[in-house]
Amino acid sequence: MNRRRFKDLIVQRIMFILCCFVISILFFIVMGLFYKASPILAIHSLRDLLFSSTWHPSKGNFGLGLFIVSTLWVTAIAIVIAIPLSLLTAIYLTEYAPKRMREVLKPLIDLLAGISPVIYGVWGIIAIVPLISDYVMPFFSERLTFFPFLSDNYTGYSALAGGIVLSVMVFPIIISVIHEVLETVPFEIREASLALGATKWETTRRVVLKKARPGIVAAFILGLTRAFGETMAVLMVAGCSLHGFPKSVFDTAYPLPALIANTYGEMMSIPLYDSAVLLAAFILLLMTTLFNMVAWGILLHIERKER
């Protein structure tokens, strides 16, 4: 065997080991968090931990209910805002925008994905929170005194603020995935529909969107998981108080990631505290991974079918 071949073989081995290393990272993250979370699971039942909302670490109460509900609430608000706007933008980008316009819009939307979560938080504090406390909240509190608008939190730091900031953060993910999915729809079926005398919108709505539906769902799921796990921006604008379940879009919310971020400083001092917080991280890991796998599965399926 000559030296060149030998070198090639050695490098190949190293590459293989690196690949195994990466796969093991995944394993270590899952096992590491689970191992650290297990002490609290040994003492409290999972049901209590997930559904109880009493969070009183110094008294040994570690109910994560409030945080889980807050996560879902903020994510729901974000998704309700982001879905229609992203879908419409992606359709415009793919089907209607002139080529020149598309070449300008695409990088701008990508740029949105690159902005720091903390910057989003700053923007939320400066622009969105006052907007809610000074305009949105007064407007609604007089006219719509029912769920989910009734609240006594007038600060602006609220689930809604978190949801709005989050929705902007997930725009680029949802838009770029939908854009890619729409581009895989063959040009010829658009032609077939247009040739029958359909307008471009009719073609888009009845044919293109229908064909792309699984991919669009996958895009929404990817956006949703991103919103699930986002920490800093939400932490900065959602209020994060232990006031109990959010019952209004104007109430404060305290999602799981914010809990993890907030309690790290103090958790070493109280028994089981770190275990509870790492359980929160573990739950977050499981939820996001599960949703992501569904989305990737759908997208992989589409990619295969196209070949």
Added chain:
Amino acid sequence: MEAKSHIKVRNLNVYYGSAHILKDITIDIPEKKITAIIGPSGCGKTTLLKCFNRLIDLQDNVMLTGQVFVDDTDIFDNSTEVIQLRKKMGLLFQKPQILPMSIYDNVAYGPRIHGLKNNKKLSEIVQHYLQEVSLWEEVKDRLHDSAARLSVGQQQRLCLARGLANEPEIVLGDEPTYALDPISAEKIEKKFLELRKNYTIVLVTHILRQAKRLADYVVFLYLGNLIEQGPAEEVFSNPRDSKTQSYLSGQFITSA
């Protein structure tokens, strides 16, 4: 007396960017006859077809000069309604282009977008046109299955039914038997011969035998130029141009 011309092409030029695709084409396509557009690939046949229903509008970077008249209206005129124009023409592609919906919905698609909401009428239309293309017996028990599960031959007949359900005057075929097995291809060909009674048919094909079997009128294009046009018997038995002669006899066309 000659049949009336349904489509009239006058001095049509098409450019894609700097490429000159169709050069000064003037053709008369007779009403209720089968007109075959023949020629080697890359000669602009498909482009010509896409001019008729203005699908050419979808291409970037296209420039057109000249005129095309359908029923004596200039289709490139600003006042021409593209939707109406396209409704007048059914189009078959090389590969059957099934819409992502059920068999029933594929046929009902045209009538629905043009405003028909009555379900009973829609069902009648669906049945009628599926019978028209001899597909009814094969699919009547699974009308609401996805059309993608049909065989390619069945899909192409479904596409034909879908086009006819729009009640067009003209049927355009862009090598419609290209992707089909011989038996399915024959079914489509026979259908075309039947349809000739009621429709003007324009068929792009590179299969000479098919043109000979079906065509009443032949247009021969070569590298974007119109070389020859005329009644089928004349062009096939007695071509005037040497290029047509070479093509028909299967030889290279040498530019003399």
Added chain:
Amino acid sequence: MIKRRKLVELFFVSLMKVATFIVVGSLFYIIITIFIKGLPAINLAMLIQTPKGGYYLGKEGGILNAILGSLLLGISSSLLALMISLPIVFYLNIYLKKASRFALIIRFSFDVLFGIPSIVYGAFGFTLMMFMGIQASLLAAIITVALLILPIMTRSMDEILKTVPFELKEISYALGATKLETSLKVILRQTFPGILTAFLISFGRGISDAASVLFTAGFTDLLPYSLFKPVATLPLAIFFQLATPFPEVQQRGYAAALVLTIIILIVSIGSRISLKKFTRQVLK
């Protein structure tokens, strides 16, 4: 009838334009907000001094500690991630066959890793740190951020290498080159701008994330001087300083936000330029 159908279309296209305007508008809204708040706060002293006048909450000085810390952290973690991901993507695209099961497993692992929120990486990094017996430090932050951006970098490099035409490899093999030689001399050179793009995107991610370094970097008023000592970063500076009630300290936060945004803008434009170069050079 046709008029109505066209009105419907017009209505929806208008909705699309409004939506696009909101999406793109929010980008400009964010950038303008940061500039309006940041520009008055920024001056030369802010850029070349460390915080002064008291422990953490001092009212004087600048943000040099965070700027240097962020750059140092961003560059080292991106290089660390590059050392792992570059061999892996070459292994995936040159050594393994397209339909390889192992390749599928690796790509799937990266997809999963990609979706894990940065706070979870932070929690894991913290656990790892405790396990290894080191305290919050530059080193711990580098490891955590490298883990965070590893999937981002690998996936974008993978996309780049996937576009390399098979013929290019074939020609090289036909000339008698080994896979390693092909990788380094042909593919790497061909795709360099694309790899640079992936590197810059990951660097941007690494430098702008706070949740992963919240517990692993610690925070300090000092300039970074040791791998084993805490380090300040721009996102952390923004987060901590805006949370204080002192306007002077908040000013530092706004200045840090502006600096971070400018860095991100530069990195984005850079990655865009090298991507353009890549598409022109390789894909034509």
